[in-house]
Amino acid sequence: MSIRRKLIAGSLWSIGASFTSxxxxxxxxxxxxxxxQPAEFGIVAFAAIFIEIAATFMTAGIPEALIQREKWDETAASTAxxxxxxxxxxxxxxxxAAGVWVILSGSSLLGAVIIALGSGLIVDGARAVHEAKLRREFGYKVLALRTTTAKLSAGIxxxxxxYHGFGVWALVVNRLVAAILSAVVIWRAVPWRPRLVFSKSDLRQFGRFGGTLITAKMxxxxxxxxxxxxxxxxxxxxALASYRVGLRGLQFLIGTTIRPLQVTALTALSRLPPAAVGEAYLRMTRATALVSFPVFLGAAAIAPDFVVLCFGQKWASSASVMTALALVVAPATLVYFAAPALTAVGNTRLIVVSDIAQLLTSTLVVLIAVPFGIVAIAAGLTIRSHLTLPIVLLMLRKGVGLRVRRTATALIGPGVAASLMAIAVTAARLFVLEDMGPLVRLLASALLGSVIYVVLLFAFAPRYTSETLLEFLPYLPPRFQRIGSRIVKRR
Known part of the structure; x- marks a missing residue:
């Protein structure tokens, strides 16, 4: 099977199973x-910030280095x-140690949560190489299905x-059980076991590859x-809990539209000759844009009903955060495949330069906006993403040879169609569907938005849409292939 076929097949499995997860x-x-209660969510969310930062450091880019290698080497894998x-x-x-310091400072609950969550890092580190082997071999079907089961069990x-009143610890145990079960199912899915060997030369190679990459990830x-x-x-x-609830809606959208392709992207791009990486990046971005634009902008339009129905009335203030963050769709669609593409051709230094710029501008925006509240922060970050987008486009031109204009114009069709759809749905919610209940209004808005987007997409970008759909038809089930073929032929 060609790399392209493996990418699409792996991505489709990853999308389906990832959506379920x-x-x-x-x-x-x-x-x-x-x-x-919001305060309970806030304590765990604040502790998790430090855990998630540490998690990016601990593997030091080693899984990505293993995925990029042409051959799987047992000694290198064991060293990793x-x-x-x-x-x-x-x-x-x-x-x-940080948790103990927090306890001694007088915040015993926060310190205990930090210590408990920190223990999960060991489990994550122990499964990193096994997961890299699965990703390297396009084992996304096994990876996605088994981790879905683990996370669902942990959720229960x-x-x-x-329900029995454990408060903060319900969230902590949920995260730890998910980490442990995910590790167990991945270990069982990959029949590889490390040897008692260690190679300094392999470690130096990991360091050379992962040095700039880990800096970029950090x-x-x-x-x-x-x-x-x-x-x-x-x-x-x-306030942190309210922000995280709004962010969670956006993360759900990213996870169902962009993340599955991004996960498979490095594996596939690393198997391509450097000259072909730019075109592959562009195809991935175009295909993702067909889904990401309507989902993000549609979510911005229906956020008030979505948040109240999914999380409860006490989280209503999070809807504005979700709307503001969802408007980042254009930069997000372009940025999410930039790092895998540059990593595949070895230009990780460019990623570091871009990330430094993103860090400095984000810090400046947050410092200005934080006195005005969480919505101001969300809106400021979205504006910042649009203003710094030229940096990413220039980085892609230098790294993989894509012209700025060609990259930027790749999103015009779905962007225009989705923007008009979002405006129409917002108007319908405010002036036509206002007397309906939240659930009925949400369903009606989603249906209306879907119809409007499809009609506008084929009206504004028929060639773009047909070409993108034709690329994916051979990898869909036969029934969907027939339906898709008929739709494309009619256009």
Whole structure:
């Protein structure tokens, strides 16, 4: 099977199973949001910031280095495993020490949560190489299906604890059980076991590859966490919880539209000759835009009903955060495949330069906006993403040879269609559907938006749409192939 076929087949499996995993996780989160109080969410969210930053450091780009290699080497893989295990253990010890300091400072609950969550880093480090082997071999079907089961099981445990009044610890146990079960199912799915060997030369190669990559990942993770850190320190845990609930809606959208393709992108792009990476990036971006634009902009239009129905009336203020963040769709669609493309051709230094710019501008925006509240922060970050988009476009031109104009214009068709759709749905919600209940209004808005988008898409970009759909038809089930073929021929 060609790399292109593997990418599309792997992506389709990843999208389907990832959607199931995300939907079940979103359902669990929704139930927990109804059962728990904002302050309880805020404490765990604040502690998780430091855990998630540490998680990007502990593997030091080793999984990506293994995926990029032409051949799987047992000695290199074993070296990678022991390195990841040691670094994750050291990170867990450092996090625990920070938790003890927080307890001694007078915040005993927050400190205990930090220590508990930090222990999960060891489990994550122990499964990193096994997961890299699955991704390298396009084992996304196995990876997605088994991790979905693990996360759903952990969610059931978390909901049960929340229902019985365990509060903060329901969220902590949910995260830890998910990490443990995910590791177990991946270990069972990959019949590889590390040897008691260690190669200094392989470690040096990992360091050369991962040095700039881990710097980029760290900068990227800190950039994402700057708003949450500022909200947690300045506005408090309740405001942080409200921001995270709005963000969770956006993360769900990213996970179902962009993330599955991004996960498979590095594996596929690393198998291509450098000259072909730019065109592959462009095809991925064009295909993703067909879905990401209507989903993001549609979500911005229906956020008030969506948040109240999914999380409860007490989280209504999060709707404005979700709307503001969802408007980042154009930069997000272009940016999410930039790092895999540049990593595949070895230009990780460009990623670092871009991430430094993103970090500095995000920090500036957050410092200006934080006195005005969480909605101002969300809106400021979205505006910042649009203003700094030229940096990403220039980076792609230098790294993979894509002209700025060609990259930017690749999104015009779905962008115009989705924007007009969002305006129409917003108008319908405010002036036509206003007397309906939230659920009926949400369903009616989603149906109306879907119809309007499809009609406008074929009206404004028929060639763009038909060409993109034709690329995916051979990898769909026969029934969907026939339906898709008829639609494309009619156009």
């Amino acid at each position: 995300l939907f079940s996780g979103f359902l669990v989160f929704s139930i927990l949001a109804h059962l728990l 495993f022991w390195t990841s295990l040691v670094s994750s253990t050291l990170c867990a010890v450092a996090i625990s 445990v978390g909901v049960g604890l929340a 900068l990227g993770e800190i950039t994402k966490r700057i708003p949450e850190l500022a909200i947690g320190f300045v506005l408090g845990p309740v």
